[in-house]
Amino acid sequence: xxxxxxxxxxxxxxxxxxxxxxxxxxxxxxxxxxxxxxxxxxxxxxxxxxxxxxxxxxxxxxxxxxxxxxxxxxxxxxxxxxxxxxxxxxxxxxxxxxxxxxxxxxxxxxxxxxxxxxxxxxxxxxxxxxxxxxxxxxxxxxxxxxxxxxxxxxxxxxxxxxxxxxxxxxxxxxxxxxxxxxxxxxxxxxxxxxxxxxxxxxxxxxxxxxxxxxxxxxxxxxxxxxxxxxxxxxxxxxxxxxxxxxxxxxxxxxxxxxxxxxx
Amino acid sequence: xxxxxxxxxxxxxxxxxxxxxxxxxxxxxxxxxxxxxxxxxxxxxxxxxxxxxxxxxxxxxxxxxxxxxxxxxxxxxxxxxxxxxxxxxxxxxxxxxxxxxxxxxxxxxxxxxxxxxxxxxxxxxxxxxxxxxxxxxxxxxxxxxxxxxxxxxxxxxxxxxxxxxxxxxxxxxxxxxxxxxxxxxxxxxxxxxxxxxxxxxxxxxxxxxxxxxxxxxxxxxxxxxxxxxxxxxxxxxxxxxxxxxxxxxxxxxxxxxxxxxxxxxxxxxxxxxxxxxxxxxxxxxxxxxxxxxxxxxxxxxxxxxxxxxxxxx
Amino acid sequence: xxxxxxxxxxxxxxxxxxxxxxxxxxxxxxxxxxxxxxxxxxxxxxxxxxxxxxxxxxxxxxxxxxxxxxxxxxxxxxxxxxxxxxxxxxxxxxxxxxxxxxxxxxxxxxxxxxxxxxxxxxxxxxxxxxxxxxxxxxxxxxxxxxxxxxxxxxxxxxxxxxxxxxxxxxxxxxxxxxxxxxxxxxxxxxxxxxxxxxxxxxxxxxxxxxxxxxxxxxxxxxxxxxxxxxxxxxxxxxxxxxxxxxxxxxxxxxxxxxxxxxxxxxxxxxxxxxxxxxxxxxxxxxxxx
Numbered sequence: 001x002x003x004x005x006x007x008x009x010x011x012x013x014x015x016x017x018x019x020x021x022x023x024x025x026x027x028x029x030x031x032x033x034x035x036x037x038x039x040x041x042x043x044x045x046x047x048x049x050x051x052x053x054x055x056x057x058x059x060x061x062x063x064x065x066x067x068x069x070x071x072x073x074x075x076x077x078x079x080x081x082x083x084x085x086x087x088x089x090x091x092x093x094x095x096x097x098x099x100x101x102x103x104x105x106x107x108x109x110x111x112x113x114x115x116x117x118x119x120x121x122x123x124x125x126x127x128x129x130x131x132x133x134x135x136x137x138x139x140x141x142x143x144x145x146x147x148x149x150x151x152x153x154x155x156x157x158x159x160x161x162x163x164x165x166x167x168x169x170x171x172x173x174x175x176x177x178x179x180x181x182x183x184x185x186x187x188x189x190x191x192x193x194x195x196x197x198x199x200x201x202x203x204x205x206x207x208x209x210x211x212x213x214x215x216x217x218x219x220x221x222x223x224x225x226x227x228x229x230x231x232x233x234x235x236x237x238x239x240x241x242x243x244x245x246x247x248x249x250x251x252x253x254x255x256x257x258x259x260x261x262x263x
Numbered sequence: 264x265x266x267x268x269x270x271x272x273x274x275x276x277x278x279x280x281x282x283x284x285x286x287x288x289x290x291x292x293x294x295x296x297x298x299x300x301x302x303x304x305x306x307x308x309x310x311x312x313x314x315x316x317x318x319x320x321x322x323x324x325x326x327x328x329x330x331x332x333x334x335x336x337x338x339x340x341x342x343x344x345x346x347x348x349x350x351x352x353x354x355x356x357x358x359x360x361x362x363x364x365x366x367x368x369x370x371x372x373x374x375x376x377x378x379x380x381x382x383x384x385x386x387x388x389x390x391x392x393x394x395x396x397x398x399x400x401x402x403x404x405x406x407x408x409x410x411x412x413x414x415x416x417x418x419x420x421x422x423x424x425x426x427x428x429x430x431x432x433x434x435x436x437x438x439x440x441x442x443x444x445x446x447x448x449x450x451x452x453x454x455x456x457x458x459x460x461x462x463x464x465x466x467x468x469x470x471x472x473x474x475x476x477x478x479x480x481x482x483x484x485x486x487x488x489x490x491x492x493x494x495x496x497x498x499x500x501x502x503x504x505x506x507x508x509x510x511x512x513x514x515x516x517x518x519x520x521x522x523x524x525x526x527x528x529x530x531x532x533x534x535x536x537x538x539x540x541x542x543x544x545x546x547x548x549x550x551x552x553x554x555x556x557x558x559x560x561x562x563x564x565x566x567x568x569x570x571x572x573x574x575x576x
Numbered sequence: 577x578x579x580x581x582x583x584x585x586x587x588x589x590x591x592x593x594x595x596x597x598x599x600x601x602x603x604x605x606x607x608x609x610x611x612x613x614x615x616x617x618x619x620x621x622x623x624x625x626x627x628x629x630x631x632x633x634x635x636x637x638x639x640x641x642x643x644x645x646x647x648x649x650x651x652x653x654x655x656x657x658x659x660x661x662x663x664x665x666x667x668x669x670x671x672x673x674x675x676x677x678x679x680x681x682x683x684x685x686x687x688x689x690x691x692x693x694x695x696x697x698x699x700x701x702x703x704x705x706x707x708x709x710x711x712x713x714x715x716x717x718x719x720x721x722x723x724x725x726x727x728x729x730x731x732x733x734x735x736x737x738x739x740x741x742x743x744x745x746x747x748x749x750x751x752x753x754x755x756x757x758x759x760x761x762x763x764x765x766x767x768x769x770x771x772x773x774x775x776x777x778x779x780x781x782x783x784x785x786x787x788x789x790x791x792x793x794x795x796x797x798x799x800x801x802x803x804x805x806x807x808x809x810x811x812x813x814x815x816x817x818x819x820x821x822x823x824x825x826x827x828x829x830x831x832x833x834x835x836x837x838x839x840x841x842x843x844x845x846x847x848x849x850x851x852x853x854x855x856x857x858x859x860x861x862x863x864x865x
Contacts, residue, residue, distance in 0.1 A: 066679070088277065089278055089754075089758070103749055116756060280761050283761070292670060295670075295691075295731065298667075299693060301705070306701065360603075363601050364604065369605070384611070386846065388791070388816065388838075389790070390789060390823070391841060391842055394619075443611075444608075471594040497696055531700050531704070535796050551701045555698070566692060
């Protein structure tokens with residue numbers, strides 16, 4: 001399923017022959033993939049298959065690593081985000097990211113964390129409103145509304161991750177990238193966040209990398225399966241509606257992975 | 264249709280805010296570099312009249328006469344070398360022994376306070392050392408240490424001659440005190456970094472703990488320890504105030520350690536504000552340039568040695 | 577692995593020799609540590625008796641007139657170090673930010689090399705530089721030239737520590753800031769630097785401790801003064817310089833004041849060093865949480 005400008009109507013975000021390198025090492029090879037609007041697309045695959053690298057290319061965070069390199073195109077509303085002259089900052093405001101391990105800013109309060117990249121120029125009340133909306137959409141408001149000015153480091157792991165989600169949401173992006181968002185959380189916190197992802201699709205297009213197949217099956221509308229080839233280069237094997245991919249995958253490698261024969 | 268985009272730096276600066284930020288960061292760094300390069304350039308410029316007037320013979324001429332404007336650096340170089348050698352001999356021995364003790368023999372409850380005290384020695388200001396040296400150490404050398412050395416070793420030219428209290432020996436001892444923390448701290452780290460297996464292998468063969476420490480661990484650590492000593496030597500070479508207060512400030516070369524003398528640093532400290540002619544000032548700046556070059560070279564050598572052993576500074 | 581020829585056949589002899597060696601090593605450690613106590617003890621004993629309110633607040637008296645104090649020297653120390661800090665922190669921090677953001681490559685390595693070079697330059701040579709830049713052209717001594725010299729002395733420590741402190745902020749914190757769409761400027765200034773702040777303040781305290789006792793460059797930059805002075809454009813009294821001048825003078829009254837001034841210097845340096853250690857411990861704890 002390759003993305004061209006013709007399909008840009010249904011796909012907010014797509015890649016075209018995307019390859020990514022760390023120095024000389026090719027981590028991702030010729031991935032062409034499109035992400036459905038206001039849906040959750042899960043990206044699954046064994047460790048080292050390049051799924052996190054793919055995610056990091058979508059919001060130009062990949063290039064923050066030393067000597068990183070990208071070939072190919074990533075299209076946001078049909079426009080290549082890697083064209084020279086494009087400010088990565090503006091891309092990242094439209095494509096937000098939640099990381100694998102919660103990373104609240106340690107020197108800011110919970111409130112300031114949530115508002116870290118909120119729209120500027122608001123009154124004091126306006127800022128509180130934005131924070132409340134974001135924290136509610138992350139299902140965290142009730143738990144922190146009395147301690148907004150305290151340090152986020154006192155929150156539990158699950159709460160910190162929801163704070164990071166709230167923070168990303170408050171910046172009002174169009175796409176939300178999630179890199180194994182529940183990997184470091186306990187089952188209850190995981191369940192809370194999975195529920196969240198469903199309600200978030202009312203507003204956002206979500207791409208979630210996950211190690212956990214059951215989670216992908218539960219949470220996503222579309223699933224993409226990736227695998228590293230014999231040279232260690234990550235490639236897209238198959239992508240389909242979740243229900244179809246998990247019951248009748250087209251590629252035997254997908255079937256092997258899903259049935260647990262490896263990975 | 265593929266674009267090649269290569270990102271060699273960790274940061275990208277595209278927006279106006281970021282461009283401004285980058286400009287300020289670059290500006291600060293360039294200023295930093297210019298200051299250091301400027302330091303060298305100014306020293307060369309300031310010494311130029313002296314370099315032009317005296318040439319390379321400046322280094323081996325031993326007259327230092329402001330009145331006839333004849334300047335030679337030899338007495339100062341001699342004093343610097345001798346005091347530093349005395350200092351590193353004393354501090355090297357005491358420092359390495361202390362490092363061995365602290366690294367391999369001392370129990371925690373003893374090692375921590377001792378290390379702390381020795382490191383605190385490095386925090387004492389130079390002028391306080393000089394004050395103590397002038398009023399406590401110098402009289403002590405004049406009344407006790409000097410006569411004792413003269414009685415036993417007075418037949419050597421090193422310990423002959425009148426004992427004033429101030430002089431090369433006293434300066435050397437004060438310098439030793441000032442550099443012993445450097446020797447001890449770095450040597451202790453280097454020794455502690457030697458893998459346990461080496462010690463255990465040695466003990467398994469039947470050596471005593473002391474033998475292991477001195478015949479096995481020390482040789483294994485010798486590059487780093489040597490580097491520590493060279494670093495300490497570099498500090499001793501540039502030390503000014505404490506030395507100026509106890510060295511007697513006489514531009515003479517004498518074999519005796521009891522004689523007063525001069526060092527490159529102390530002559531500048533002592534005479535710069537009284538330099539009346541421009542050639543006088545320039546000669547003093549040239550001494551500063553010599554001091555600069557020697558210190559930088561010694562320091563670089565030391566860091567190379569220590570860095571090679573520790574892996575990173 | 578060779579242990580070398582062991583010349584003593586009998587284990588007992590080797591044991592004794594080993595004990596003697598250990599005792600010698602212990603002695604050396606105690607000697608080194610004890611010297612510090614001896615020096616400090618002497619300074620405290622000699623100095624504390626001359627400390628009184630007059631000493632801290634009065635101007636020096638002319639030769640031969642007993643009494644007087646180092647008030648102007650204490651003020652001068654604060655002013656000169658204050659100006660030096662104001663100059664050193666921006667330059668050092670910006671260079672540290674550059675090195676942390678642009679880590680590898682020939683230019684950053686060159687900067688680090690220059691910083692190492694500067695840290696090995698004797699303070700008297702730095703004083704000569706300050707003289708050449710700010711005293712000779714303007715034809716007068718000034719506190720500003722002394723601050724310039726002190727700034728040079730403080731820079732290597734500030735540069736090295738800022739770089740390390742910024743580097744040690746976890747990558748996820750920085751990436752988290754950038755991923756939100758923050759400019760590098762905001763990410764560095766609002767998120768990364770505050771996280772690195774305890775370590776940077778520690779380095780600053782240590783740098784200040786280092787220059788508090790520094791005397792050599794002052795001889796021909798600040799030069800000293802008998803009067804109250806707050807204008808950085810003029811020569812100024814500095815405590816360390818006063819201690820030096822009093823110590824080498826032939827007057828017992830001044831020599832006693834030298835001890836008192838030395839006591840003040842030692843107290844100041846130790847408070848700063850202790851403060852730095854406490855700050856360091858807090859910084860370490862902050863990173864662990």
